[in-house]
Amino acid sequence: MTPLLQARGIAKWALRDASLSVAAGECVALLGPSGSGKTTLVRILATLLAPESGHVAAPPLRRIGLVQQRPGFLRASTLDNVAYPLRVRGASRATARRVAAERLVALGLAARADAGAWTLSGGEAQRAGLARALVARPDALLLDEATNQLDPEWTRRVEDLLRAERARGCAVLLVTHSVAQARRLADRVALLEEGRIVEEGPAAETLASPRTERLRAFVEMA
Ligand SMILES: Nc1ncnc2c1ncn2[C@@H]1O[C@H](COP(=O)(O)OP(=O)(O)O)[C@@H](O)[C@H]1O
Numbered sequence: 001m002t003p004l005l006q007a008r009g010i011a012k013w014a015l016r017d018a019s020l021s022v023a024a025g026e027c028v029a030l031l032g033p034s035g036s037g038k039t040t041l042v043r044i045l046a047t048l049l050a051p052e053s054g055h056v057a058a059p060p061l062r063r064i065g066l067v068q069q070r071p072g073f074l075r076a077s078t079l080d081n082v083a084y085p086l087r088v089r090g091a092s093r094a095t096a097r098r099v100a101a102e103r104l105v106a107l108g109l110a111a112r113a114d115a116g117a118w119t120l121s122g123g124e125a126q127r128a129g130l131a132r133a134l135v136a137r138p139d140a141l142l143l144d145e146a147t148n149q150l151d152p153e154w155t156r157r158v159e160d161l162l163r164a165e166r167a168r169g170c171a172v173l174l175v176t177h178s179v180a181q182a183r184r185l186a187d188r189v190a191l192l193e194e195g196r197i198v199e200e201g202p203a204a205e206t207l208a209s210p211r212t213e214r215l216r217a218f219v220e221m222a
C-alpha cells in the first residue's frame with residue numbers, strides 16, 4: 001500500500017537517520033524517550049519543518065490534521081478557533097461555525113463554545129485542538145502526546161473517535177508515552193531512539209515480545 005505519510009533517512013537536530021511511514025487507514029504509534037525527536041519528526045511529516053537531509057512525502061498541509069503537544073489558539077472563541085480551518089478553506093462563516101459546533105458537541109465542549117480559547121483547561125484545550133484538527137476531515141492525523149491531559153473517560157471517548165477516523169481511511173500517527181494506549185489503538189508501533197527507529201512492527205506482537213533490549217526496557221517502564 002502507498003504510504004500517505006512517509007519520511008526516509010531524516011536528519012534534523014536529534015534525528016540522524018529516521019524513517020517512518022503511515023498508510024491510509026493505518027494507526028502507527030510512535031514511542032520514544034523525551035528529546036528523542038518525536039515532535040521534530042511529526043513537524044517534518046506535517047511539512048511544517050524542513051529536514052537537513054532525507055526525503056518526505058505527505059498530502060498537502062491543508063489535508064493534514066495536527067494536534068501539537070501544546071496547541072496554540074487564536075485570540076478568539078473556542079468555536080471560532082475550531083471553525084478556522086474551514087474558513088481558510090473558503091467555507092462561509094455560518095457553515096464553518098455550524099460544522100465546528102457539531103465537533104464541539106462530540107468533544108464535550110458545547111458549553112465552552114463562546115469562551116475564549118485561552119481560558120480552556122489543559123484537557124479542554126487538548127479536546128479543542130483535536131476538534132480543530134478533525135473539522136476539515138483530514139487525510140492524515142498527527143497527534144503529538146495529544147491525550148495526556150485527558151481523564152480516563154475522555155481518553156476512552158477520544159480513542160473511539162480516532163478509531164472512527166482510521167475506519168474512514170485517515171492515516172493516524174500517534175505519539176504517546178502510553179504503551180497501553182499503543183496496544184489499544186495502533187496497528188503498528190515504532191520506537192525512536194538515538195535519532196532512528198530502532199524497532200518497528202505489528203503492535204500486539206511487537207509490544208508483547210520486543211526484539212530489542214531498548215523496546216523491552218521501554219515497555220517494562222511504561
Ligand atoms: N529549534 C531548535 N534548534 C535546535 N535544536 C532543537 C530545536 N528544537 C528542538 N531541538 C532539539 O531537538 C531534540 C528533539 O526534540 P523533540 O523533537 O521535541 O523531542 P521529543 O518530542 O521526542 O521530546 C531536543 O534535544 C531539542 O532540544
Ligand SMILES: [Mg+2]
Binds near residue numbers: 038039040069144
Ligand atoms: Mg515532543
